[in-house]
Amino acid sequence: MSSDQRRPFPFDEFEPKWQDQWEGAQAFRTPNPGDADFDASKPKYYVLDMFPYPSGQGLHVGHPEGYTATDIIGRFKKMSGFNVLHPMGWDAFGLPAEQYAIKTGQHPRKTTEKNIEGFRGQLKRLGFAYDWSREVNTTDPGYFKWTQWIFLKLYNSYVDEVTGKARPVSELEAKGMSREEIDARRLAYVSEAPVNWCPELGTVLANEEVVDGKSEVGGFPVERRPMRQWMLRITAYAQRLIDELDGLDWPESIRLLQRNWIGRSEGAHVTFKIAEFEREVMVFTTRPDTLFGATYMVLAPEHSLVSEITTAEQRGAVEVYQRTVMSKSDLERTELAKEKSGVFTGAYAINPVNGERIPIWIADYVLMGYGTGAIMAVPGHDERDFEFAELFKLPIKQVVQPPEGVKWQGFTDDGVAVNSGFLDGLTTAEAKVKMAAWLEEKGLGRGTVNYKLRDWLFSRQRYWGEPFPIVWEDGSHRAVADSELPVVPPEMEDFKPTGTPEPPLSKATDWVRYSETARRELNTMPQWAGSCWYYLRYCDAANTERFVSEEAERYWMGGGKPGGVDLYVGGTEHAVLHLLYARFWHKVLFDLGFVSTPEPFQRLVNQGLIMGEDGQKMSKSRGNVVNPDDVVAEYGADSLRLYEMFMGPLEQVKPWSMKGVEGVHRFLARVWRVVMEQDQAGEWVVSSQLQDVAPEKKLTKVLHETIKKCGEDIEKLSFNTAISQMMILTNALTQSEVRPASVVGIFLRVLSPFAPHVAEELNALLRGVFPEKAAAGFVADSVWPVFDPAALVEDEVEIVFQVNGKLRDKAVVPVGAAKEEVEKIALASARVQEFMEGKPVKKIIVVPGKLVNVVV
RNA sequence: GCCGAUGUGGCGAAAUGGUAAACGCAGCAGACUUAAAAUCUGCCGGAGAGCAAUCUCCUUGCCGGUUCGAGUCCGGCCAUCGGCACCA
Numbered sequence: 001m002s003s004d005q006r007r008p009f010p011f012d013e014f015e016p017k018w019q020d021q022w023e024g025a026q027a028f029r030t031p032n033p034g035d036a037d038f039d040a041s042k043p044k045y046y047v048l049d050m051f052p053y054p055s056g057q058g059l060h061v062g063h064p065e066g067y068t069a070t071d072i073i074g075r076f077k078k079m080s081g082f083n084v085l086h087p088m089g090w091d092a093f094g095l096p097a098e099q100y101a102i103k104t105g106q107h108p109r110k111t112t113e114k115n116i117e118g119f120r121g122q123l124k125r126l127g128f129a130y131d132w133s134r135e136v137n138t139t140d141p142g143y144f145k146w147t148q149w150i151f152l153k154l155y156n157s158y159v160d161e162v163t164g165k166a167r168p169v170s171e172l173e174a175k176g177m178s179r180e181e182i183d184a185r186r187l188a189y190v191s192e193a194p195v196n197w198c199p200e201l202g203t204v205l206a207n208e209e210v211v212d213g214k215s216e217v218g219g220f221p222v223e224r225r226p227m228r229q230w231m232l233r234i235t236a237y238a239q240r241l242i243d244e245l246d247g248l249d250w251p252e253s254i255r256l257l258q259r260n261w262i263g264r265s266e267g268a269h270v271t272f273k274i275a276e277f278e279r280e281v282m283v284f285t286t287r288p289d290t291l292f293g294a295t296y297m298v299l300a301p302e303h304s305l306v307s308e309i310t311t312a313e314q315r316g317a318v319e320v321y322q323r324t325v326m327s328k329s330d331l332e333r334t335e336l337a338k339e340k341s342g343v344f345t346g347a348y349a350i351n352p353v354n355g356e357r358i359p360i361w362i363a364d365y366v367l368m369g370y371g372t373g374a375i376m377a378v379p380g381h382d383e384r385d386f387e388f389a390e391l392f393k394l395p396i397k398q399v400v401q402p403p404e405g406v407k408w409q410g411f412t413d414d415g416v417a418v419n420s421g422f423l424d425g426l427t428t429a430e431a432k433v434k435m436a437a438w439l440e441e442k443g444l445g446r447g448t449v450n451y452k453l454r455d456w457l458f459s460r461q462r463y464w465g466e467p468f469p470i471v472w473e474d475g476s477h478r479a480v481a482d483s484e485l486p487v488v489p490p491e492m493e494d495f496k497p498t499g500t501p502e503p504p505l506s507k508a509t510d511w512v513r514y515s516e517t518a519r520r521e522l523n524t525m526p527q528w529a530g531s532c533w534y535y536l537r538y539c540d541a542a543n544t545e546r547f548v549s550e551e552a553e554r555y556w557m558g559g560g561k562p563g564g565v566d567l568y569v570g571g572t573e574h575a576v577l578h579l580l581y582a583r584f585w586h587k588v589l590f591d592l593g594f595v596s597t598p599e600p601f602q603r604l605v606n607q608g609l610i611m612g613e614d615g616q617k618m619s620k621s622r623g624n625v626v627n628p629d630d631v632v633a634e635y636g637a638d639s640l641r642l643y644e645m646f647m648g649p650l651e652q653v654k655p656w657s658m659k660g661v662e663g664v665h666r667f668l669a670r671v672w673r674v675v676m677e678q679d680q681a682g683e684w685v686v687s688s689q690l691q692d693v694a695p696e697k698k699l700t701k702v703l704h705e706t707i708k709k710c711g712e713d714i715e716k717l718s719f720n721t722a723i724s725q726m727m728i729l730t731n732a733l734t735q736s737e738v739r740p741a742s743v744v745g746i747f748l749r750v751l752s753p754f755a756p757h758v759a760e761e762l763n764a765l766l767r768g769v770f771p772e773k774a775a776a777g778f779v780a781d782s783v784w785p786v787f788d789p790a791a792l793v794e795d796e797v798e799i800v801f802q803v804n805g806k807l808r809d810k811a812v813v814p815v816g817a818a819k820e821e822v823e824k825i826a827l828a829s830a831r832v833q834e835f836m837e838g839k840p841v842k843k844i845i846v847v848p849g850k851l852v853n854v855v856v
Numbered sequence: 857g858c859c860g861a862u863g864u865g866g867c868g869a870a871a872u873g874g875u876a877a878a879c880g881c882a883g884c885a886g887a888c889u890u891a892a893a894a895u896c897u898g899c900c901g902g903a904g905a906g907c908a909a910u911c912u913c914c915u916u917g918c919c920g921g922u923u924c925g926a927g928u929c930c931g932g933c934c935a936u937c938g939g940c941a942c943c944a
Contacts, residue, residue: 265944
């Protein structure tokens with residue numbers, strides 16, 4: 001069946017053949033600085049794919065979309081004289097791997113190895129020009145040794161307030177700071193705060209992993225509960241993570257996503273005294289100008305002051321409310337809670353601007369994790385406060401005058417201050433400044449900046465992850481020595497979650513016992529840890545002495561731009577997860593002098609999702625999933641690659657079409673038949689139409705247009721239009737009686753980044769008959785052709801004649817004809833005369849080589 | 857609610873402010889064939905006029921503006937998709 005005569009060209013024979021030859025010749029091995037065959041005179045180009053999580057399902061058609069795009073770029077850059085780094089690896093730790101292992105009753109190492117083998121085989125079958133000698137696997141002890149090492153860099157660093165840069169904590173020790181003070185400043189620290197606990201998954205999750213109150217993986221409910229967890233102080237980098245986006249070539253949408261996630265807002269801290277108590281409470285507000293309108297205060301139910309200030313009469317109600325809130329999941333507390341709720345504490349605060357006593361309430365619409373967990377409520381000019389005040393009949397006061405005809409109740413935009421003492425008459429912007437100054441002067445508050453971004457919850461109660469290189473003794477933690485890395489997880493028969501917050505590693509009692517008095521940390525790192533730095537490891541994947549050698553890092557990640565990787569292609573789903581985490585780690589390593597750029601990824605491109613043939617998202621339940629293996633078996637790897645690039649713009653969401661695959665497959669068959677024909681016996685032989693002749697001018701022009709357009713379009717990642725142009729050239733060749741071998745030879749080089757197998761095969765066959773006209777070795781090693789601008793110039797051009805902007809006539813004139821000359825021809829045109837209707841000419845616009853527009 | 861992206865033939869799409877629909881899919885017709893498939897060639901947005909070649913008008917989600925000229929630039933609206941969402 002596979003050698004069926006009907007197959008329009010024998011891709012199933014030559015595709016695996018060339019894959020073997022590339023591998024045998026190590027055609028895509030990239031030498032590193034210091035290697036004997038390294039050519040330092042060439043510029044570098046680092047093109048990176050988001051490495052896959054090797055699931056049991058195998059590749060889906062979304063993977064080859066981005067991978068083909070980077071492969072085309074990488075092959076093109078190689079042919080254009082660059083040292084190209086284009087590696088691949090496996091993001092293999094994490095929840096899904098462990099769940100799959102539990103489900104199939106195998107050890108995750110076994111299933112992971114099997115899945116990786118499957119993925120690697122599938123990728124090789126697509127002919128990607130990866131340097132497989134640099135393959136990385138996040139679950140390999142040789143790899144995660146360095147993940148743990150970087151964690152210890154975080155653990156042993158703090159952010160200097162003056163410079164905003166990470167420094168070793170040894171500097172704090174030198175200053176004589178206490179152990180507690182130092183622990184409170186580490187970039188990796190232990191916290192007891194309430195965290196996202198997912199009972200179903202048996203682990204805690206980061207904020208970024210919780211969507212609508214449910215776990216991103218599996219969609220299980222998530223609750224808040226206080227637990228002792230490792231946190232990474234990403235908030236210390238909030239401002240730099242916003243500011244340093246500016247130097248990057250990233251899609252504006254992704255930069256906005258990150259900015260919004262970090263959520264900077266400017267405002268002020270204001271201190272309120274609590275009546276009858278020697279206590280104060282600080283609130284954060286973005287509207288200090290409305291302080292005169294604060295008629296009550298709300299604390300988060302978890303706020304530490306609540307129990308202290310609640311009066312005896314209110315205590316019962318307050319405690320009931322606190323318990324209800326505690327038991328609610330995030331989903332219930334946000335998504336489902338349309339109605340405001342809350343309880344009066346019985347206590348009062350003093351508004352510092354006017355001395356008014358305002359009641360203190362607790363309500364779950366105030367979140368403990370943002371600002372200070374306490375707000376001044378200005379119901380006149382805040383929607384939420386307004387709704388709450390209406391419900392509980394609290395006073396609502398106007399302090400901002402809206403524009404004419406707009407109701408002031410609930411008006412939240414900028415206006416003019418009223419009923420606000422010394423602020424009256426000022427615009428909102430002016431009033432904010434004046435109030436902040438007033439507060440500062442009186443020692444009651446000051447202007448401040450707040451971020452929505454929270455610190456990164458970094459520990460998981462799972463088996464299949466990097467163990468922390470930390471031990472505990474006498475209630476305090478310390479790092480293990482670098483020489484003890486990697487800390488390898490223990491061999492365990494039973495690695496299932498315990499169903500409680502107790503991590504599964506607790507069951508490995510021998511492993512846990514570090515010494516007579518010390519115990520190992522039982523948590524593991526989240527999946528994101530390994531992907532935070534894998535792009536660095538590729539630069540020097542086999543190094544056992546260092547996470548990456550200085551020389552290799554400088555060469556591949558350097559280059560004078562803020563970001564080191566020249567092009568990074570992947571899905572948009574990592575916008576606030578991996579892409580934020582990796583930037584954070586990279587900045588820490590940069591501050592500490594371990595990497596040479598402040599940002600990891602210079603140019604980022606998100607490929608669009610591929611939908612099913614029905615226009616719906618591909619899913620097993622819908623039955624619209626396309627398996628790339630089936631496509632490769634029926635049409636070949638080149639057809640799959642080419643189709644995915646021809647579907648439409650890379651970044652766009654687009655539906656699959658099997659008919660479309662057949663279309664590009666037919667195109668490749670046409671290319672094949674440009675070079676080959678069948679003899680009497682039905683064997684493929686080089687076509688007799690191929691001849692060693694000089695091409696006609698017209699064909700030469702199409703060829704050079706193709707070289708030019710394909711080169712430019714590859715740089716722009718506009719692969720669909722590049723392929724269109726190759727189709728135009730192929731159609732021209734098909735229609736020529738005589739096909740110049742030189743044209744075909746050059747065309748195969750242009751085609752090769754897109755459809756490398758058929759290009760290699762045809763080049764080898766061409767070489768057999770016209771050795772001078774074909775690339776000598778692999779086409780993949782040949783040089784990208786240079787187009788001749790002279791070949792693009794025509795003797796004559798068609799000029800369009802318009803009357804009042806409407807097309808009326810055309811004429812062919814010599815290139816470079818004088819303006820006056822062309823004008824004369826246009827006016828002489830009978831059709832132009834007809835549409836001028838004898839009216840006088842007001843103006844004539846001549847665009848050289850394009851058109852004449854007569855305005856009457 | 858806020859933010860972002862996208863709206864062009866039957867479909868995927870293409871068009872530095874200058875001939876809208878390149879290229880492909882589907883469809884139609886012809887050639888080859890006993891026949892079919894494959895292949896090759898031609899046609900292929902809508903309305904109208906003409907026997908015909910051909911010609912006229914309309915057409916890039918909707919309304920308006922700038923311009924000699926707008927799918928493209930500006931303003932307003934509508935729809936679809938994606939993200940965020942009690943963040944004070």
